[in-house]
Amino acid sequence: MHSHVRIDPKLDLTFERVVDVPKELIWKVWTQPEHLMPWFCPLPWRTIACEIDLQPGGLFRTVMRSPEGQEFPNVGCFLETIENERLTWTNALLPAFRPVTHKAGESVDFLFTATIQLATHGTGTRYTATVRHGDEAGCRQHAEMGFHEGWGVALNQLVAYARTL
Amino acid sequence: MHSHVRIDPKLDLTFERVVDVPKELIWKVWTQPEHLMPWFCPLPWRTIACEIDLQPGGLFRTVMRSPEGQEFPNVGCFLETIENERLTWTNALLPAFRPVTHKAGESVDFLFTATIQLATHGTGTRYTATVRHGDEAGCRQHAEMGFHEGWGVALNQLVAYARTL
Numbered sequence: 446m447h448s449h450v451r452i453d454p455k456l457d458l459t460f461e462r463v464v465d466v467p468k469e470l471i472w473k474v475w476t477q478p479e480h481l482m483p484w485f486c487p488l489p490w491r492t493i494a495c496e497i498d499l500q501p502g503g504l505f506r507t508v509m510r511s512p513e514g515q516e517f518p519n520v521g522c523f524l525e526t527i528e529n530e531r532l533t534w535t536n537a538l539l540p541a542f543r544p545v546t547h548k549a550g551e552s553v554d555f556l557f558t559a560t561i562q563l564a565t566h567g568t569g570t571r572y573t574a575t576v577r578h579g580d581e582a583g584c585r586q587h588a589e590m591g592f593h594e595g596w597g598v599a600l601n602q603l604v605a606y607a608r609t610l
Numbered sequence: 611m612h613s614h615v616r617i618d619p620k621l622d623l624t625f626e627r628v629v630d631v632p633k634e635l636i637w638k639v640w641t642q643p644e645h646l647m648p649w650f651c652p653l654p655w656r657t658i659a660c661e662i663d664l665q666p667g668g669l670f671r672t673v674m675r676s677p678e679g680q681e682f683p684n685v686g687c688f689l690e691t692i693e694n695e696r697l698t699w700t701n702a703l704l705p706a707f708r709p710v711t712h713k714a715g716e717s718v719d720f721l722f723t724a725t726i727q728l729a730t731h732g733t734g735t736r737y738t739a740t741v742r743h744g745d746e747a748g749c750r751q752h753a754e755m756g757f758h759e760g761w762g763v764a765l766n767q768l769v770a771y772a773r774t775l
């Protein structure tokens with residue numbers, strides 16, 4: 446493990462669980478739009494669009510739709526795309542690593558970098574998500590939005606979907 | 611060349627020159643602190659400190675000192691470290707890819723991502739620098755600070771220093 450993956454409890458949120466799905470299948474449903482859209486958003490929210498250019502500097506774009514029909518686009522940039530092992534992206538950069546400039550009124554109101562780390566565990570996978578924020582306020586806001594519940598529900602949906610493949 | 615390296619003339623600054631130094635030597639003086647400090651800053655400014663953790667997510671830190679003795683620290687994060695070929699870093703992220711939160715009064719007032727691309731050209735190297743900004747104001751500000759002259763002088767210093775090795 447690299448020295449740079451240390452956790453700062455005031456700035457970072459983490460989520461870890463062992464699931465009975467092989468890591469290659471988790472990688473597939475995280476990196477192919479048609480396999481990400483079915484599980485990515487806790488229902489009754491839906492992911493209605495997804496673009497993935499799977500390389501450092503490549504686009505990661507999703508659009509979520511609320512039950513009331515409002516749409517929330519998310520645009521980010523991949524930083525690490527190590528097959529079956531680690532996926533890292535951030536909303537602080539646009540594709541080609543361009544720094545983002547957020548305008549008032551946009552739906553994104555804190556910056557984060559997220560990593561999904563996969564490690565074989567028995568017949569399944571130890572699934573670890575780490576989300577780093579720029580300041581404590583952003584970290585708190587993300588926690589209060591329901592980070593742990595949201596990622597837990599999405600992972601339940603991922604596992605259920607992966608079993609249908 | 612990846613699709614994501616396109617240039618946006620309103621947001622990006624570029625600098626290109628062929629120099630008579632092999633790319634392996636340019637890589638060395640860009641990635642080893644003791645070999646970066648002698649040339650990095652246009653004289654009479656000096657680079658008085660440098661830390662390099664050469665991996666994606668690793669620290670890139672320099673401290674420049676003005677002729678009057680004022681110190682200007684710069685902290686960024688490497689994004690691409692492809693040996694003898696391409697070096698990319700940004701001041702929009704801290705080490706471990708953490709989004710930066712700039713406070714009022716800091717010396718950094720625009721965000722950028724910089725890439726040095728090296729390609730063999732005869733006995734020398736085609737040296738291409740590309741700096742991407744988040745908005746047109748940041749790009750203009752960087753241009754008016756003397757981007758082209760500054761990078762040109764630094765490259766002259768790099769070539770002169772590399773020839774002493």
